[in-house]
Amino acid sequence: MTPPSELPKAVCLLSGGLDSAVTLAEARAAGFETYAISVSYGQRHEVELDAAARVAEALGAKEHRVVAVDLSAIGGSALTDDIDVPKDRPEAAIGEGVPVTYVPARNSVFLSLALGWAELLRARDLFIGANIVDYSGYPDCRPEFLRAFEGLAEVATVAGAEAGAKFRVNAPLLEMTKAEIVTRGVELGVDLGMTHSCYDPVVTEEGVSSCGRCDTCILRLAGFKEAGVEDPIAYAEVIESDG
Amino acid sequence: MTPPSELPKAVCLLSGGLDSAVTLAEARAAGFETYAISVSYGQRHEVELDAAARVAEALGAKEHRVVAVDLSAIGGSALTDDIDVPKDRPEAAIGEGVPVTYVPARNSVFLSLALGWAELLRARDLFIGANIVDYSGYPDCRPEFLRAFEGLAEVATVAGAEAGAKFRVNAPLLEMTKAEIVTRGVELGVDLGMTHSCYDPVVTEEGVSSCGRCDTCILRLAGFKEAGVEDPIAYAEVIESDG
Numbered sequence: 020m021t022p023p024s025e026l027p028k029a030v031c032l033l034s035g036g037l038d039s040a041v042t043l044a045e046a047r048a049a050g051f052e053t054y055a056i057s058v059s060y061g062q063r064h065e066v067e068l069d070a071a072a073r074v075a076e077a078l079g080a081k082e083h084r085v086v087a088v089d090l091s092a093i094g095g096s097a098l099t100d101d102i103d104v105p106k107d108r109p110e111a112a113i114g115e116g117v118p119v120t121y122v123p124a125r126n127s128v129f130l131s132l133a134l135g136w137a138e139l140l141r142a143r144d145l146f147i148g149a150n151i152v153d154y155s156g157y158p159d160c161r162p163e164f165l166r167a168f169e170g171l172a173e174v175a176t177v178a179g180a181e182a183g184a185k186f187r188v189n190a191p192l193l194e195m196t197k198a199e200i201v202t203r204g205v206e207l208g209v210d211l212g213m214t215h216s217c218y219d220p221v222v223t224e225e226g227v228s229s230c231g232r233c234d235t236c237i238l239r240l241a242g243f244k245e246a247g248v249e250d251p252i253a254y255a256e257v258i259e260s261d262g
Numbered sequence: 263m264t265p266p267s268e269l270p271k272a273v274c275l276l277s278g279g280l281d282s283a284v285t286l287a288e289a290r291a292a293g294f295e296t297y298a299i300s301v302s303y304g305q306r307h308e309v310e311l312d313a314a315a316r317v318a319e320a321l322g323a324k325e326h327r328v329v330a331v332d333l334s335a336i337g338g339s340a341l342t343d344d345i346d347v348p349k350d351r352p353e354a355a356i357g358e359g360v361p362v363t364y365v366p367a368r369n370s371v372f373l374s375l376a377l378g379w380a381e382l383l384r385a386r387d388l389f390i391g392a393n394i395v396d397y398s399g400y401p402d403c404r405p406e407f408l409r410a411f412e413g414l415a416e417v418a419t420v421a422g423a424e425a426g427a428k429f430r431v432n433a434p435l436l437e438m439t440k441a442e443i444v445t446r447g448v449e450l451g452v453d454l455g456m457t458h459s460c461y462d463p464v465v466t467e468e469g470v471s472s473c474g475r476c477d478t479c480i481l482r483l484a485g486f487k488e489a490g491v492e493d494p495i496a497y498a499e500v501i502e503s504d505g
Contacts, residue, residue, distance in 0.1 A: 084335050084336065085335060086331070086332055086333070086335040086336060087330065087331070087332040087335070088329070088330070088331045088332070089329055089330040089331070090329070090375075090378070092327050092328060092329040092330070093327065093329060093375065093378050093379045093382065094382065095378070095381070095382040121420070122378070123377070123378035123379070123381040123382055123419070123420075124374050124375070124377045124378030124381060124418055124419065125378070126418070127370075127374035127377060127378075127414065127418045128371060128374040128375060128378065131367050131370035131371040131374050132336065132367070132371060134366070134367045134370060135333070135336050135338070135365070135366035135367030135368070135370075135371065136336045136366070138338070138366040138367060139336065139337065139338040139366055158417065158418060158419055158420050158422065158423035158424075159417075159418045159419075161417065161423070163417045164414070164417045164418050167410075167413050167414040167416075167417045167418070168414060170410050170413065170414075171370065171407070171410045171411060171413075171414050173410075174401065174402075174404065174406045174407045174410045175367055175369070175370045175401060175402045175407050175410070176366070176367065176401055176402075177364070177366075177401050179401065180401035180404070181401075
């Protein structure tokens, strides 16, 4: 059997954070030619987009595109509005309820944009770093959401309508703990120092420091600690996790 | 029976074109307090957004928001890229196949944005001017797409995930001919002179003229003619329809 002349294509949502970087690496490891898409959505941490560009290049994405979407015109989240992100919350509290960082319908918008590009590329696979261990309060990270989006994709596209194409929404990290994601990232050779997670980074002339105190910093630090891996990024201050 | 103290809310996609204006009027006539949302997506005809603002005000929308989405970063359509829109096509040819003005996954993106706002407003009804008579080549105008989006909305939102809320995607013009839409607009008191349909308008100091030759101008003119209504907007030139 001769190998196919072309790798199948996958469109990968890439925020520049730890999870999406490892997801992109998973897509590559699964044999896809990857097309990374980042969404600039009026979030405070535009510094994530710089991280996304570095990660896309380092992980050999064929292309990386940034789509600007002004979700602040709708609002409703600490990531789009002028709402303080919580600090120093205990790890156990982070996964409870709907966080103030929830952006209404964000993953529906993001996957729709990825689907639009996939249709042009004739790709059938989308990758998203959705996770239900740490983000149980986000409805649009759940498996039933991902399956519903696959159903939508089939009827929303010319490929689906005319040729019955099926789309897959792959979420390889869906049920991993943060420590497992760190370990998997190391296994896949991801330079985790390129990734950025903090909701409230400090940007100085020397570079970017993560706050060490917002929910994502706390989850990230606990995950690295549990995995026994040193987090290579810079922190302004680090609160010792109780975990 | 006492009337409810508050009207139910509906989020209405409003491009500023004829169909979405009549759709907004239908939502109001059905007893909703309307919230109009327009998407600025790098389309050539930004003049539509001015029309949308006028229409929203004239039809008593409670609020009108414009969300900028740079779909040209993905491309693939004459409406986002530097591709000529076809001119002088016979009416019968316009509905055939996938038009160059098809924007991949556009209605998925637009409805997702509307859904995000609906979640914040606690609205359960979305309105869209989708139509399958004139736009049979757009997969994301079909009833199966609209139903699939309702299914997605239920699992994509906190309201759906936590309280089992059902969302409705209303497309009151879905099976109307353009003439029927014109007639209905007149019945509902829509000032059709405020609407804008042309893909390639001419903007001068005197105002905006529609080209009269692109697909939407041809469909619009034929619709008004068939309805026996004079189209109040200005045209640079009008090709007589054979119809």
